[in-house]
Amino acid sequence: MFQALADPNRRQMVQxxxxxxxxxxxxxxxxxxxxxxxxxxxxxxxxAGLVRSQKIGRVRTCRLDTQALRAAEGWISERRALWxxxxxxxxxxxxxxxxxxxxxxxx
Amino acid sequence: MFQALADPNRRQMVQxxxxxxxxxxxxxxxxxxxxxxxxxxxxxxxxAGLVRSQKIGRVRTCRLDTQALRAAEGWISERRALWxxxxxxxxxxxxxxxxxxxxxxxx
DNA sequence: AAGATACTTAAGCGTATGCTTCACCAACCG
DNA sequence: CGGTTGGTGAAGCATACGCTTAAGTATCTT
Numbered sequence: 001m002f003q004a005l006a007d008p009n010r011r012q013m014v015q016x017x018x019x020x021x022x023x024x025x026x027x028x029x030x031x032x033x034x035x036x037x038x039x040x041x042x043x044x045x046x047x048a049g050l051v052r053s054q055k056i057g058r059v060r061t062c063r064l065d066t067q068a069l070r071a072a073e074g075w076i077s078e079r080r081a082l083w084x085x086x087x088x089x090x091x092x093x094x095x096x097x098x099x100x101x102x103x104x105x106x107x
Numbered sequence: 108m109f110q111a112l113a114d115p116n117r118r119q120m121v122q123x124x125x126x127x128x129x130x131x132x133x134x135x136x137x138x139x140x141x142x143x144x145x146x147x148x149x150x151x152x153x154x155a156g157l158v159r160s161q162k163i164g165r166v167r168t169c170r171l172d173t174q175a176l177r178a179a180e181g182w183i184s185e186r187r188a189l190w191x192x193x194x195x196x197x198x199x200x201x202x203x204x205x206x207x208x209x210x211x212x213x214x
Numbered sequence: 215a216a217g218a219t220a221c222t223t224a225a226g227c228g229t230a231t232g233c234t235t236c237a238c239c240a241a242c243c244g
Numbered sequence: 245c246g247g248t249t250g251g252t253g254a255a256g257c258a259t260a261c262g263c264t265t266a267a268g269t270a271t272c273t274t
């Protein structure tokens with residue numbers, strides 16, 4: 001998942017797919033690399049669940065699948081929230097001690 | 108950034124750091140690898156802005172920096188929103204057409 | 215049917231990544 | 245003081261990654 005988003009070219013492909021479905025060669029056009037390379041990137045994105053695609057005739061049309069994006073976003077925000085809550089508690093604890101100055105709480 | 112989060116060991120370190128600051132060897136303990144390897148991972152996380160650390164005496168204490176996490180989260184949610192807005196518009200468009208014509212559509 | 219188009223697959227290659235070992239320094243501890 | 249603890253840095257190595265070329269298949273187009 002994060003692995004898939006780690007590559008700038010792949011992120012650019014995701015970016016493009018945000019604006020709507022695209023064929024493989026459409027995805028390839030702005031990227032300075034072979035169609036072959038693009039297909040390989042695509043299969044990484046697809047394996048990560050970020051993209052789904054179907055072939056009609058000889059053209060494969062790709063579209064974003066936001067569920068994976070949602071999962072990644074969730075992972076991050078969960079951790080961020082965890083840390084920030086901890087941070088807030090610490091702040092509160094310090095403020096408390098600053099005022100009353102008594103029993104020591106253990107972490 | 109995503110590169111840094113791409114490695115499972117690094118994610119585990121981030122996970123640990125969510126629960127509070129830790130020294131390098133504390134971070135290393137649950138991971139089955141050398142201290143050396145852990146330090147290398149740490150420097151990746153630090154270069155990505157995910158972690159900050161300071162050395163006191165001979166122990167380096169590491170803490171999470173949520174700003175980078177926030178940025179990653181923002182990137183994802185921005186793109187997801189972009190796509191989902193598009194998706195909704197498409198749905199509206201289809202619903203609109205649904206009223207006006209009724210020919211056999213392909214599944 | 216001939217040719218172009220849109221991929222697809224496999225092989226190969228250079229570089230980056232993740233890891234280990236080894237040598238080393240700087241604090242703390244008795 | 246010497247020894248242990250906590251971390252650092254460089255070198256080396258195996259594997260993974262990103263890419264290319266080349267050869268092939270299936271689908272339009274004319």
